[in-house]
Amino acid sequence: DAKTTQPTSMDCAEGRAANLPCNHSTISGNEYVYWYRQIHSQGPQYIIHGLKNNETNEMASLIITEDRKSSTLILPHATLRDTAVYYCIVRVLGSNYQLIWGAGTKLIIKP
């Protein structure tokens, strides 16, 4: 079972910031939060990851709450090409290496 909870779908206007929430209340201290997205007919694309500090790269920002039980992915200026399914994943460490994929959030950017 997925260790994260995300809304099924969200809309955002083009040019606005898209804020995608994720709950991971059972996260362990040494588990990272990863975000991927999947555009139709393509493979999942890595976006960003973090442990406890907020992170920013050329694609997005990741805000993790102080208790680490939730996080928000921010796409600062959404474009139509950002329409995709966004997956929030808690990285399971140890010998049974695996990413547990949930259903993700379908983000639709509207013109």
Added chain:
Amino acid sequence: DAGVIQSPRHEVTEMGQEVTLRCKPISGHDYLFWYRQTMMRGLELLIYFNNNVPIDDSGMPEDRFSAKMPNASFSTLKIQPSEPRDSAVYFCASSQSSSGNQPQHFGDGTRLSIL
């Protein structure tokens, strides 16, 4: 830089035939993963390799599925005999290490249809 390369992109074949999917990981990556994606079950890990050695194949659905990695730049996933329920998109991914801070990079997948 070249990403993960999978071939073919699309495969349509009849039930009972052997199917071979191919993957070239990113150069320098020592982990390789095979996933399957369906509408019903989402993304599922089938097997992964470290330094060409299979580490965990617990996700392989049954004996009809097999995977090999003869060298650091090539892996295959084989289904023999194929069945209609094997129809799915199969993804290959690679990463530099299994620690918590190295992302997996995915290919664009092979869309497999078994008639």
